[in-house]
Amino acid sequence: MIAFWFPTSLPSDTWLRRVRVPHALLDNMTAPVDAEGLALLDLRITAGRIAVVAPAGTAEAGIDLDRGQLWPCFVDGHVHLDKTQTWPRQPNPDGTHSGARNAVIADRGRFYSEADIEPRFDFGLRCAHAHGTAAIRTHLDSDWPNARAHWAVFRRLRDAWAGRIDLQAVCLCPLQRFAGDDGTALANEVAASGGILGMTTTGEAGQATSPAFQALLDRFFDLAEERGLALDLHLDETGDASSRTLNAVARTALRRGFKAPIQVGHVCSLSMQSEDDAMATIGLCAQAGLRVINLPMCNMYLQGREAGRTPRWRGITMVHEFRAAGVPVAFASDNCRDPFYAYGDYDMMEVYREAVRIAQLDHPFGDWAASVAAIPAASCGFPDRGRIGVGAPADLVLFRARSMTELLARPQSDRVILRGGAVLDATLPDFREMDAIVGAP
Structure with missing residues (x-):
């Protein structure tokens, strides 16, 4: 289910502005980080891949995440x-x-x-x-x-x-x-x-x-x-x-x-x-x-x-x-x-x-x-997974949480997932589906 705070679809070329990314997940990029190890960045997605990762303020237009976090899948x-x-x-x-x-x-x-x-x-x-x-x-x-x-x-x-x-x-x-x-x-x-x-x-x-x-x-x-x-x-x-x-x-x-x-x-x-x-x-x-x-x-x-x-x-x-x-x-x-x-x-x-x-x-x-x-x-040995860098697939997880303590305080049930730069509309399967296989509780 798509969270209420994010658009249900994105253009093929778009900027995500003012996102916080854990520095440990950045590929071949150095950026100023805060006390929790988060870098404030702008990120451009083009044709399903990450085209630009730049300091916050680079993009003049796009979707403002208001310092929410962005992780790779x-x-x-x-x-x-x-x-x-x-x-x-x-x-x-x-x-x-x-x-x-x-x-x-x-x-x-x-x-x-x-x-x-x-x-x-x-x-x-x-x-x-x-x-x-x-x-x-x-x-x-x-x-x-x-x-x-x-x-x-x-x-x-x-x-x-x-x-x-x-x-x-x-x-x-x-x-x-x-x-x-x-x-x-x-x-x-x-x-x-x-x-x-x-x-x-x-x-x-x-x-x-x-x-x-x-x-x-x-x-x-x-x-x-x-x-x-x-x-x-x-x-x-x-x-x-x-x-x-x-x-x-x-x-x-x-x-x-x-x-x-x-x-x-x-x-x-x-x-x-x-x-x-x-x-x-x-x-x-x-x-x-x-x-x-x-x-x-x-x-x-x-x-x-x-x-x-x-x-x-x-x-x-x-x-x-x-x-x-x-x-x-x-x-x-x-x-x-x-x-x-x-x-x-x-x-x-x-x-x-x-x-x-x-x-x-x-x-x-x-x-x-x-x-x-x-x-x-x-x-x-999963190539192109687990890091954010230019050329990587735009397979991303977006959170409203701005800090690590906000991120870890709640289950983050309103996260937004991008796969190939498109918003994923995937609903968790109902446990009742398993009743015919393993029996009902």
Whole structure:
């Protein structure tokens, strides 16, 4: 729905005047910034692309945003679209990680098929599109050979959504599944689908130093190198300080001289380790060129949960320390309305707002705005996404909020989204659409 404060259509050549843009999202441009890191600019859109980015006062006519903010469309670098919206039929019984895992296994065994996955997957894409996301990397449960249905749906929807959402996929299964022929077949499917090789580690005590674990990890890296695949890994999603597979992955990447990008998600246990041990691992990640993506809402929901006991930690990793060491850090939606997270709507402004609050990304706000746009775009390899610069597509999100505190105080439900310089009239899908698939609440 188009907000009342903005025109319902724009001419093919128009100026947006007096817009505030986070400096971290500007491409190849320096401009004076205020204490919150916002630059006041005029921006010209011509034929669906950004033609000019100039200091405020350059344009003599156009639409005056009155210092409202302008961001590029978001990049959501870690989601699970094949699980989405399953909460009504398979809720998490106790809100724990083990409860989520068991619920998903049960749900997958009973219901998952192309006919079940596709409408839920598409529903998630429509939510993201309406909120202003232009690129997504989704993980797909990939227990071979049952994973064929997940990858078939991905390929269809990737093609159907081309031009609206750029879509990537990562296989997701325990590392042990890559030991035999099924692992080879899955890696071949990923390569044939233009995907990313992924896995998850269980994180039990001593796993990371086990020779058997290291052999499996090298086998996994072999499969990726033979096919030229990037990696995206679920690691150490636990509050157990003895879970240290991130360290093993970084050491393996360094020893092998692995060249393709590696993104690691969660790595929650790092926050429970001693400062010296954690900082040593962060240093290895920096040397190996790893990128970190954190899932603040989902991990805060799952981690540290015990019935009748107030949680003692927030479930997130050491994002400030990673950034200080030069490791790119992004935030993402992760699970939405499935057993791993009962809430969420693929709204990256919500993700950013909650990340600021949970991880204290303020005082100053600095360049953390890039963590939901420019950084995941670079980490995932989405060209022309996540930044504002001359020649980039005019895929933009406009807010009435003038300052960061105004932006983060409200849900920004009256945001305006431009795609190719045109005002997007996209309505969020009604959850009732899912009743026939997952049942009514």
